[in-house]
Amino acid sequence: MRRAEVAIIATPYMGNLVPAVEFATRLINHHPDRISVAILTISMPQMPLIEDYIQSRTSIEHIRFIQIPPVDSPPSDQYNSRIEFTSIYIGNHKPIVKQTLKTLSTSVPLAGLFVDMFCTSMIDVANDLNIPCYLFFASPAAYLGFVLHLTTLPANESVDSANELIVPSYAKPIPSNTLPTFCIKKDEFGYSRFVSHALRYKETKGIIVNTFQELEPYSIDSLSSSYMDLPPIYPVGPIIDHVGPAKWHSNRSRHEKTIEWLDHQPELSVVFLCFGSMGSLTPVQVREIAKGLERAGYRFLWALREPAKENLKLPNDYEHLDESLFPDGFIDRTAEIGLICGWVPQVSVLAHKAIGGFVSHCGWNSILESISYSVPIATWPLYAEQQLNAFEMARELGLSVEIRLDSRDKGGDLVLAEDVERGIRELMNGGDGKLREKVKEMSEMSKKALMENGSSFRAMEDLINILLSNV
Ligand code: UDP
Numbered sequence: 001m002r003r004a005e006v007a008i009i010a011t012p013y014m015g016n017l018v019p020a021v022e023f024a025t026r027l028i029n030h031h032p033d034r035i036s037v038a039i040l041t042i043s044m045p046q047m048p049l050i051e052d053y054i055q056s057r058t059s060i061e062h063i064r065f066i067q068i069p070p071v072d073s074p075p076s077d078q079y080n081s082r083i084e085f086t087s088i089y090i091g092n093h094k095p096i097v098k099q100t101l102k103t104l105s106t107s108v109p110l111a112g113l114f115v116d117m118f119c120t121s122m123i124d125v126a127n128d129l130n131i132p133c134y135l136f137f138a139s140p141a142a143y144l145g146f147v148l149h150l151t152t153l154p155a156n157e158s159v160d161s162a163n164e165l166i167v168p169s170y171a172k173p174i175p176s177n178t179l180p181t182f183c184i185k186k187d188e189f190g191y192s193r194f195v196s197h198a199l200r201y202k203e204t205k206g207i208i209v210n211t212f213q214e215l216e217p218y219s220i221d222s223l224s225s226s227y228m229d230l231p232p233i234y235p236v237g238p239i240i241d242h243v244g245p246a247k248w249h250s251n252r253s254r255h256e257k258t259i260e261w262l263d264h265q266p267e268l269s270v271v272f273l274c275f276g277s278m279g280s281l282t283p284v285q286v287r288e289i290a291k292g293l294e295r296a297g298y299r300f301l302w303a304l305r306e307p308a309k310e311n312l313k314l315p316n317d318y319e320h321l322d323e324s325l326f327p328d329g330f331i332d333r334t335a336e337i338g339l340i341c342g343w344v345p346q347v348s349v350l351a352h353k354a355i356g357g358f359v360s361h362c363g364w365n366s367i368l369e370s371i372s373y374s375v376p377i378a379t380w381p382l383y384a385e386q387q388l389n390a391f392e393m394a395r396e397l398g399l400s401v402e403i404r405l406d407s408r409d410k411g412g413d414l415v416l417a418e419d420v421e422r423g424i425r426e427l428m429n430g431g432d433g434k435l436r437e438k439v440k441e442m443s444e445m446s447k448k449a450l451m452e453n454g455s456s457f458r459a460m461e462d463l464i465n466i467l468l469s470n471v
Helices: 014-030 048-056 082-091 094-107 122-129 141-150 191-201 217-224 252-263 283-296 346-350 364-372 386-396 417-428 435-450 455-469
Strands: 004-009 035-042 063-068 110-116 133-137 207-209 233-235 270-274 299-303 338-341 355-360 377-379 400-402
Touching: 004 014, 004 094, 004 455, 014 035, 014 048, 014 063, 014 110, 014 133, 014 364, 014 455, 035 094, 063 094, 082 191, 094 110, 094 122, 110 122, 110 455, 122 133, 141 191, 141 207, 141 217, 141 386, 217 233, 233 455, 252 299, 252 338, 252 346, 270 283, 270 346, 270 417, 283 299, 283 417, 346 355, 346 364, 355 364, 355 417, 364 377, 364 386, 364 435, 377 386, 377 417, 386 400, 400 417, 435 455
Parallel strands: 004 035, 004 110, 035 063, 110 133, 133 207, 207 233, 270 299, 270 355, 299 338, 355 377, 377 400
Antiparallel strands: none
16 A cells, blocks of 8 residues: 655744654654654754754654754844744744755655744745645644634734733633733734734644643633634644653753652652743842742752853753752752752653652643643743733643642743742642642543544544545
8 A cells, every 4th residue: 555755844943843753753653654753853952952863763664754944043133032033033044944845755756845933934835835724733723722712803902901811712711811922012023923823724734732631621612613714723732741851851961860869759749940941041040039939848859950141042051050059058048858950850750759849830731741641730921922821720721729820030020939839738638639630530531532542533533534544
């Protein structure tokens, strides 16, 4: 039987590329003899971890990685936010991506090109070459509805001035203080870029969302209703890389020590704090967390990274942890109960039986990972759409404790030690008493969704049938 080939192009951010590659493996595993995938990778000098990650994935059967030759970075007067830089930089790869896809499709016709939320410029390439184009959306269905809703608002309407915003993909009105930073400081954070990407989502032949029906029934149903006039929605998640950085990160020996430390802690005793691939905290915020942790008195594992020194760069692990960052004597006093580290193998940590709760920035991959391993979250959003994810998890779905819903890395208020202490206590005590149980139930549903005849399995089957019919 003839094999259909699809191509995928994703933004070179950890939170976008990793689920896109996992999606590729899921496509292949669903029908091992029918599909193969070409993943076109774009390098970004500011994202060195991405190269290590790609190297570790190059030997998956039926997936080939094709490195797109780099183009120059746009001059600094062309952008004033990460999203603008990224969108222009990716868009500048269009001619070379077109050439690459043209060459690919001379040997075998492509059944589809999958682009992600910031790669919509590649829809033009798919149109030029007559390749059906699909969107792979690595954030929740609720947020997909949110950005699509923004496209319906008059260009000069200020979404942040209303007390709350009614968005059809959320059951409850969204309080204005939980809007993403790009809605509040529109010019500084590239609001119009988010809208112009979202405007193009409808041009695709289908939207694949990394979620599952049982987690976001309200949002998925709202997207599928006719008023939106969207292409078919395929909730195929949770798509998670269960091996994670344990396989590819250069600091694996230190990671092993972290896991060994966890091996010595009692079951469900450790609170884990981690703020995503781009998250870092100011020194004054670090001190408040330390005070809150000490007052709460739980064992802790804290992934702490130093704010980037240059614009667009990512935070780094501290070379030497300077004790003056913390309250006097904090390191000595907590030596028996706490471990502070840099980049962690997050999935391996969440899978460890010692972990009892997760203070998270609420990136969508982190949320899906925590659900998958039944670890309740306390919300501490920082950037991107995380305030909305925190709102959804805590208020809409009742699956998280709130530390804050409105915290932000840029221009946010300080989260005080008493909020940290309260949130951690609530988290580790299991919220309202039922939280741990609820998260466990959702975890079981996430596994069922992926099993034969589960909701995500069926969505994947529908998608693959369409892809096969395209060639
Ligand atoms: N991650 C990790 N170790 C870290 C920080 C992040 O393994 O110290 C992984 C995490 O498991 C997740 C991804 O990086 O898979 C982050 O994606 P998410 O969507 O949660 O947040 P983003 O980094 O995109 O804001």
